[in-house]
Amino acid sequence: MAQMTMIQAITDALRTELRNDEKVLMFGEDIGVNGGVFRATEGLQKEFGEDRVFDTPLAESGIGGLAIGLALTGYRPVPEIQFFGFVFEVMDSIAGQMARMRYRSGGRYNAPITVRSPFGGGVHTPELHSDALEGLMAQSPGLKVVVPSTPYDAKGLLISSIRDNDPVIFLEHLKLYRAFRQEVPEEEYTIEIGKADVKREGTDLSIITYGAMVHESLKAAEELEKEGHSVEVVDLRTIQPLDIEAIIASVEKTGRAIVVQEAQKQAGVGAQVVAEINDRAILSLEAPVLRVAAPDTIYPFSQAEGVWLPNFKDIIETAKKVLNF
Amino acid sequence: MASKTKKAQFDVKKQFEAVAEQFQTLQVLNEEGEIVNEAAMPDLSDEQLQELMRRMVYTRILDQRSISLNRQGRLGFYAPTAGQEASQLASQFALEKEDFILLGYRDVPQLIWHGLPLSQAFLFSRGHFKGNQIPEGVNVISPQIIIGAQIIQAAGVALGMKKNGAKSVAITYTGDGGASQGDFYEGLNFAGAFKAPAIFVVQNNRFAISTPVEKQSAAQTIAQKAVAAGIPGIQVDGMDPLAVYAAVKDARERAINGEGPTLIETLTYRYGPHTMAGDDPTRYRTSDLDNEWEQKDPLVRFRKFLEKKGLWSEELENATIDQAKDDIKEAIKIADETPKQKVTDLMEIMYEDMPYHLKEQYEIYKEKESK
Ligand SMILES: Cc1ncc(C[n+]2csc(CCOP(=O)(O)OP(=O)(O)O)c2C)c(N)n1
Ligand SMILES: [Mg+2]
Numbered sequence: 001m002a003q004m005t006m007i008q009a010i011t012d013a014l015r016t017e018l019r020n021d022e023k024v025l026m027f028g029e030d031i032g033v034n035g036g037v038f039r040a041t042e043g044l045q046k047e048f049g050e051d052r053v054f055d056t057p058l059a060e061s062g063i064g065g066l067a068i069g070l071a072l073t074g075y076r077p078v079p080e081i082q083f084f085g086f087v088f089e090v091m092d093s094i095a096g097q098m099a100r101m102r103y104r105s106g107g108r109y110n111a112p113i114t115v116r117s118p119f120g121g122g123v124h125t126p127e128l129h130s131d132a133l134e135g136l137m138a139q140s141p142g143l144k145v146v147v148p149s150t151p152y153d154a155k156g157l158l159i160s161s162i163r164d165n166d167p168v169i170f171l172e173h174l175k176l177y178r179a180f181r182q183e184v185p186e187e188e189y190t191i192e193i194g195k196a197d198v199k200r201e202g203t204d205l206s207i208i209t210y211g212a213m214v215h216e217s218l219k220a221a222e223e224l225e226k227e228g229h230s231v232e233v234v235d236l237r238t239i240q241p242l243d244i245e246a247i248i249a250s251v252e253k254t255g256r257a258i259v260v261q262e263a264q265k266q267a268g269v270g271a272q273v274v275a276e277i278n279d280r281a282i283l284s285l286e287a288p289v290l291r292v293a294a295p296d297t298i299y300p301f302s303q304a305e306g307v308w309l310p311n312f313k314d315i316i317e318t319a320k321k322v323l324n325f
Numbered sequence: 326m327a328s329k330t331k332k333a334q335f336d337v338k339k340q341f342e343a344v345a346e347q348f349q350t351l352q353v354l355n356e357e358g359e360i361v362n363e364a365a366m367p368d369l370s371d372e373q374l375q376e377l378m379r380r381m382v383y384t385r386i387l388d389q390r391s392i393s394l395n396r397q398g399r400l401g402f403y404a405p406t407a408g409q410e411a412s413q414l415a416s417q418f419a420l421e422k423e424d425f426i427l428l429g430y431r432d433v434p435q436l437i438w439h440g441l442p443l444s445q446a447f448l449f450s451r452g453h454f455k456g457n458q459i460p461e462g463v464n465v466i467s468p469q470i471i472i473g474a475q476i477i478q479a480a481g482v483a484l485g486m487k488k489n490g491a492k493s494v495a496i497t498y499t500g501d502g503g504a505s506q507g508d509f510y511e512g513l514n515f516a517g518a519f520k521a522p523a524i525f526v527v528q529n530n531r532f533a534i535s536t537p538v539e540k541q542s543a544a545q546t547i548a549q550k551a552v553a554a555g556i557p558g559i560q561v562d563g564m565d566p567l568a569v570y571a572a573v574k575d576a577r578e579r580a581i582n583g584e585g586p587t588l589i590e591t592l593t594y595r596y597g598p599h600t601m602a603g604d605d606p607t608r609y610r611t612s613d614l615d616n617e618w619e620q621k622d623p624l625v626r627f628r629k630f631l632e633k634k635g636l637w638s639e640e641l642e643n644a645t646i647d648q649a650k651d652d653i654k655e656a657i658k659i660a661d662e663t664p665k666q667k668v669t670d671l672m673e674i675m676y677e678d679m680p681y682h683l684k685e686q687y688e689i690y691k692e693k694e695s696k
Contacts, residue, residue, distance in 0.1 A: 029502075033609050034535035057541045058472060058502035058533050086471065089506075124452060125602075126402045126430065127470045266682065295668060295686040297675050302401060302452030303666045307694060 004184040007177040009151035010040050010116075013158035014078065016188045018048045021076060024162060026053045028063055028080030037082060038118055038177055060086050064093025067113045068101070076112050078162055084119035084171060085128030085299075087136070098167040099142030113168070114161045120173035120212055121262060121309050124302040130174075131299045132211070132263035137169045138240040138272070144168045144193055145240040149214035151182040153237055156191030164193060173212045196243035198250065202232035205323055206250040208273055209260035210236040213292075213310065217260050220315035229323055239269050247273065248281050255286040256322045260315055265293035287325030292318045341545075348546045350560050350592060353567035356621055358629025360567075367571040375636050377418050377566055379645050381410040381624050384434045386649035387443075388597075391450070395601040399657065400450045404431040405597030408564075411623035412528045412591040413498075414438060415566035419573035420496060425464040425482045427475035428498035431528075431595070435498065436465050443652055444659035453666045454674065473499060473506030476525065480512045483521035483586065494580045496524040496573075502533020504547045513554035513588060522580035524573060525588045528563060530595045531618075535609035551588035563591025564621040594618035667694045 004012065017024045026041060032055040035042035045053040056063050060081055067077040081087060087094065094115060101111040121130040137145045146161055146168055148154040154172070161168040199214055200221050207217040214235045221231035234250050236242065251257045257277060259270040270291040277289050292310050300308040355361045369377070388407045394400040406413065409431070417426070417435040426439055433446050440463035449456030449467060457467035469475040479497035486493050503509060504527045516523040527547045531538050544550060551558025557579070561568040569591055576587035596619065598604040606615075631637035668690045672683055679687065 029533070030535045032535075035608075037534065037604075055536045055540055057505035058536070059505045059507060061507055062505070089471065124401060126452070129470070265686075295672065295690060296680075296683050297668070297671045300668060300671050301454045301457075301666060304668050304671060305452075307690070308668050308671075 001183045001185050003181040004151045005178045005181050006148070006151045006154050006172070007038060007040055009155040009184050010158060010172060011042055011044070012184070012186070013155040013162075014041060014044060015047070016159060017078070017162045018044060018052060020188070023074060023076045024052070024078060025070060025075050026078045026080070027056050027066070029056060029058055029082045031055060031080050036080060038174065040080070040116070040172070060089035061093055064090035064098070064115075067115070068093060068098055068111060071098075071101070071111045071113055072109060076162065078114045078116060081115060081117040083125075083129045084117040084133055085131045087117070087133055091136075094137070094143070094167070094169070095140040099140050102166065103142060110165050111167045112165045114158070114164070114170050115167070116158075116170045116172065118172045118174040118177070120175050121299065121305050122175040122212070124305070127299070127301070130305070132261070132294075134169070134171055134239055135263055135268045138269055142167065143240060144238065145171070146193060146238050147171045147173070147211045148237060149173070149176065149199075149211055149235050151184050153191060153197065153235075155184055156189050157193065157237060159188060160190040160193050163190070168193065171211070175212050179215075191237070194238045194241045194243055196246035197235045197237055198232060198246070199235045200231065200233040202230040202254065204230045204254055204256065205319055206232045206234055206254045206257040207260055207315065207319065208234045208236065208247055208250070208257060210239055210269075211262055213260045213262050216310065216312045217315055219312040220319060223312065223316055224319060229319070231319065242273065242276060244276060244280070247277065251277055251281045252284045255284055256325070257285075257289045258292060258315070258318050258322055259289065260292040260310065262310060263294060264296045265291060266296045268293060287322045290318050290322055344549050344552070345545060348549045348558070348560050350562055351568045351572060352562040352565050353571060354565045354626055354630055356626050358626045358633065360630075365568065365571050367567055367574055369570070371634070371636055374631060375641070377415060377570070378627055378631055378637055379641070380414045380418070380438055381566065381627065382642060382645045383649040384410050384414060385624060386646050387434070387653060390650070390653050392597065392601065394657070400447060401452050402430070402600065402602065403450055404600045405595060406431060406434055408594045408596040408618065408622070409528055409530060410434075411566040411569050411627075412526070412563040412593045415569035416496070416526055416573045416589075416591070419570050419577060421493065423464060423491065423493040424577070425486070425493070425495045426497075427466055427479045427482065427495065428468055429472065429475065429500070429503065430468045430470060430600075431500070432498045433468060436468070439463060439465050441465060443656035444663075447656055447660040448663060451660065453663065454671065455663055455666070472503045473508035475499070476503070476506070476512035477508045477515060479523050479525070480516040480519070480521055480586075483516055483523035483580075484519050487519070487521055492581045494522045494524055494577050496526065498526045498528060500533060501527065501529040501531065501538040501541055501547060502536065503527070504550065505541045510550070510554070513551065513556060513586070516586035517554040517556040520583065520585040523586040524576045524580060525586065526573070527588070527590045528593050529590050530593045532595070532599075532610065534599045534604065537609070546590060548588060548590040554588075556586050556588060558588040558590070560590045560592065563593030564623045564626070566623055566627050594621070669694060
């Protein structure tokens with residue numbers, strides 16, 4: 001095993017699938033010679049050639065449409081959108097086209113496409129480079145949406161995503177890219193899409209979360225432990241489809257839950273999780289399920305992001321409301 | 326049975342040659358500071374020539390200082406401009422105050438010379454919304470981050486001006502990469518279809534981050550993309566301030582005379598990295614290419630030209646440099662003194678009237694931010 005950052009684990013997964021399947025193609029803006037602006041594709045063009053790993057002209061809708069066309073001719077495209085804030089430029093290709101490919105062709109065609117893209121706040125970017133827009137994706141039937149929080153998960157989930165025969169939106173939190181290292185097997189392995197992971201076990205409260213908020217939640221759980229509360233942290237890993245069994249099992253065990261997301265509160269993934277819990281486990285609940293989320297503004301100009309982004313203190317505050325209900 | 330290939334109905338080679346012939350690079354001032362095209366020489370007074378030089382020198386200093394302020398952590402997001410002064414400043418110099426500018430992250434200098442206070446440019450860099458609050462009477466919108474989005478908006482601004490009967494133009498800037506976006510083609514086409522008074526400037530600095538312009542398109546020039554939209558297109562030496570000025574001036578006149586939009590491609594180069602956020606040009610550019618372009622430097626050739634005319638001197642150069650440094654110091658001071666941006670400030674500018682959830686959140690963040 002090797003110690004890897006998330007970005008290294010991602011490169012490793014990409015290399016693995018380029019080796020395994022000659023139909024796998026990677027393309028996007030600056031992913032070739034430059035290895036991507038975050039170096040996710042570092043060295044891949046050199047190793048696999050420009051036929052398999054290539055730069056495109058600067059046009060996200062072009063990248064999305066190209067992926068669909070290549071999928072129709074038997075390829076397994078893994079396009080990169082340089083920052084997920086640019087997804088609006090490729091929204092039709094993603095939500096309007098690839099999500100519907102199987103459906104509108106009566107099952108004749110499918111779109112085995114993995115759209116990779118960095119997102120997430122906390123690193124002082126210009127506008128539209130940090131926004132957590134996964135909710136837009138989760139709200140589009142036909143897509144799967146994966147958001148890993150650790151290097152280990154990133155590798156296993158990315159390999160599964162590339163092998164998946166339906167379109168997967170694979171979102172890489174840019175603050176996690178180099179945040180820490182973890183043991184990651186050098187050989188290939190997969191993690192099933194749609195399976196959550198309990199990152200910390202507990203009996204008094206479930207924190208259900210994903211992405212960078214997993215780490216804020218773990219920090220909150222540690223603090224709460226000091227005060228005698230046993231907190232479980234469930235990392236969704238896939239936000240569409242949700243791992244309903246894991247969510248309900250945790251809530252039935254603890255009887256109390258909060259949902260934590262980095263995105264704004266309005267109409268978000270958190271709301272969906274709360275609704276599912278209410279639908280399926282209301283009788284197990286000792287308290288209402290509350291949410292921790294960012295406020296309902298546009299992602300802030302970077303000077304204010306420290307306050308705007310939810311953090312472990314916000315999580316503790318809301319956790320206490322539910323614990324003391 | 327395979328059918329016999331018929332002779333081509335049209336001569337592809339001839340077509341390409343005709344296009345190539347139409348899109349030659351306009352140059353007025355060569356690298357030695359000599360006028361090589363008298364006919365295209367713009368009608369500029371001595372004072373105007375000096376002022377244009379002053380702006381280029383000033384902006385070069387601003388670029389150098391911005392880079393070092395960024396390295397010291399005193400500025401945030403910054404996209405270097407050195408090398409592109411002629412393209413950026415001579416084009417803006419051909420405008421009138423009532424003309425409206427829409428551009429991207431690298432083109433902050435045009436905003437400044439169109440009236441945006443320097444302190445606001447610094448606040449923009451620092452990620453403070455006050456940097457985007459354009460003063461009344463300054464006809465610009467803060468730099469676009471989404472490549473290409475401003476181009477189609479420019480067609481809209483231009484159409485609005487036409488409807489208002491205004492004798493002004495909308496000018497928009499993008500790069501060689503930006504010219505690959507759908508919005509670019511839509512912008513040219515819409516402005517052409519509505520005969521809107523717009524000027525589309527593409528600063529072709531040969532790279533979009535790491536991607537060379539040759540990979541953006543099979544077309545030999547960006548200027549020729551005007552043909553498909555049915556509008557005039559011209560390629561100019563973007564290191565030559567006089568050629569850039571002449572092309573924009575000409576386009577502006579056509580636009581206000583009701584003759585519609587123009588596409589202008591300026592051939593230029595950015596000497597520095599793409600932005601200060603970790604780009605390493607040595608990964609994708611050779612120093613030979615850097616050197617080749619630095620030989621074409623706009624300041625060097627314009628200085629030579631003006632010195633020969635007795636219009637520029639070391640004193641003027643130094644006075645300009647001192648002025649720039651003083652202004653930068655003062656602007657940084659204003660930026661430093663600007664109250665820290667709050668989440669509640671941002672809530673206030675979300676809508677005309679705050680919806681219920683935002684009102685509730687406003688109270689929470691007011692409390693948080695008062696601590
Ligand atoms: C829609 C969109 N896609 C991608 C980016 C990321 N990006 C920022 S600058 C850039 C390259 C732009 O190149 P060019 O248009 O040539 O302008 P230059 O930076 O050379 O001035 C890219 C890909 C972005 N900001 N917006
Ligand atoms: Mg460029």
